[in-house]
Amino acid sequence: MANTLLQQLPVLSQKVYKEWFANTKLVKSCSTEFEGEFDTDKLEIDIPVFGHISIHTSSLKELDVKPAPIEFTRGSTIRVIVDKVRYNHWGRKEFDKLINSLTQEDSEYRKKIAKDWALYADEELAVACGKLPASRHIAITGASYLNAVVSKSNILQMFDILKAQVKANHQDYTEFEFFCSERIGSIIRDAQIDVKSTPAKEALHSGYVGKINGIEVIEHDIDALVIRDTNTKLVKTEHAIWKTRDGIQYVTPYKTTDTYELQKDEVLGGGQGFQMIEMYDFFNLYPTRLYVVDLKYSATNDACPVYTGANATANLRFGDKTRGAMFGTAK
Amino acid sequence: MNLEEKNKTTGGIENDDTQDNEFLKELELLGKEDSANEELNKTLTEEEKQREFNRKKEEERKAKELAEKEEKARKEQEELELKRKQEEELAKQKEAEEKAELEKEKASKKERLQRLASEDIKAFKEKYPDIDINSFKNDADLYKQIKTRWSPEGESLVEVYESHIDFVSRVSQKAKEDVASAYAKKGTPSLRGSGSSSGGIGDIYSEDDVKRIAKKMPTMTQKEYDAVIDKYLRSVAFYSKK
Secondary structure: OOOOHHHHHHHHHHHHHHHHHHHOOOOOHEEOOOEEEEEOOOOOEEEEOOOOOOOOOOOOOOOOOOOOOOOOOOOEEEEEOOOOEEEEEEOOHHHHEEEEEEOOOOOHHHHHHHHHHHHHHHHHHHHHHOOOOHHHEEEOOOOOOOOOOOOOOOHHHHHHHHHHHHOOOOOOHHEEEEEEEEEHHHHHHOOOOOOEOOHHHHHHHEEEEEEEOOOEEEEOHHHHHHEEOOOOOOOOEEEEEOOOOOOOOEEEEEEEEEEEEEOOOOOOEEEEEEEEEEEEEOOOOHHEEEEEEEEEOOOOOOOOOOOOOOOOOOOOOOOOOOOOOOOOEEE | OOOOHHHHHHHOOOHHHHHHHHHHHHHHHHHHHHHHHHHHHHHHHHHHHHHHHHHHHHHHHHHHHHHHHHHHHHHHHHHHHHHHHHHHHHHHHHHHHHHHHHHHHHHHHHHHHHHHHHHHHHHHHHOOOOOOOOHHHOOOOHHHHHHHHHHOOOOOOOHHHHHHHHHHHHHHHOOOOHHHHHHOOOOOOOOOOOOOOOOOOOOOOOOOHHHHEEEEHHHHHHHHHHHHHHHHHHHHHHHHHH
């Protein structure tokens, strides 16, 4: 084979993808299932959706009753258009040295790339959640709910409300996870609440706080979701995310690394350019499985992070992503 | 009675008035007789004419009947001919259809067999990516086994190959990997005891497979990637040293 380095490039992308995905907190809690070949021309792929199968009742005495029509769950896929692209773009003079250093199992360089991509992906998804319309937000500190800031005296009541919201939709609240900042952990500590733990989650999910009042709480470190106090830097307000695994479908059907020659007018002596590309998108195909909970800790008139408009207040690590951070739509 | 006979009977007295009257009466009578004869004659002619006419008519009828019969016979003949031709054509058509059907069946069976054979070969290549199928021709025993036993509807190529390797290994008391290495693709190292999950001799991909997987890798799911990556990296490492 003339040049095996080219065969290592797609491996590099797969390795980075595997690593950055494991480094995330919010993204890895999403469903990553998709089906079929990714259509690179139309940028389409199918996502399986699992609807409930109706249970019919009848009586054996009614012998002449025809059976209810059969339901075919096989066709339960939703075709989506994947139109987001994430890429790195860098140059290097010695192609093989770079590839060798990146494809090593313990490559520090690759770990750095994976960490950056994880932070970026988590932030982007968090911003997309925060930008969901008001109908998808539970303003828990508002007059309709607690009518007070979240504190050690009402934290359990807050969890009761969240559970009740899910139960009212005939759903199981144990399927939901609560993603919030470190401030909730502090309040739980102050309230001296007994925190239970699910061993598997504790082992696998970084940021796992525990099970409080039957709700799995996971602490994230996405600053785009919080507003901090100017002096103490403690979290004043935040958008917590209350979701199931299938509440968000995170799809990455294409990932590769491309290489190309850098011209001498771009780099002295020329060199090799690289692009690590991922095509991805995220969707919310079950609307009642994803909520944004607006939490306020110091005053009920404090504002939660705002991502768009003239007075955007979100603390974005990677700059303005108001264009990209939007849930994709099904075809 | 004519005029001379009349004169004889009267004794030749011609100038007497009474004789004249009688004569006139006789004449009259004669005239009447003549007209009666004429009428008789006339009647006879009409009857003849009628007969003649009837005869002619009869002849004409008979001729017409004959002509009609002939026409009918001709038509029947024609119809029979047409029917025969049609039957012949139908028979020909049916024969052609049957022939076409038979050919189609033959072709579809052939196609099906070809398809099954190619699927079988594909399955073999998947299970033994490092075995060169073309090398089977060089081994008379294996080739004979394949020719007699391999059938897309019966024993698969994998079964024939495995049973041959098993047999040769038992008889020669050589390891299966060593026996199989005789059919390995060029450039594939002998990897005896490599513990390949495929059960084949090699645990690296062929060059073509490496290229194919590299092309497919960007769209692989994590599960697909995990399934191939170890062998793929071994293969890339092997070919990079070459």
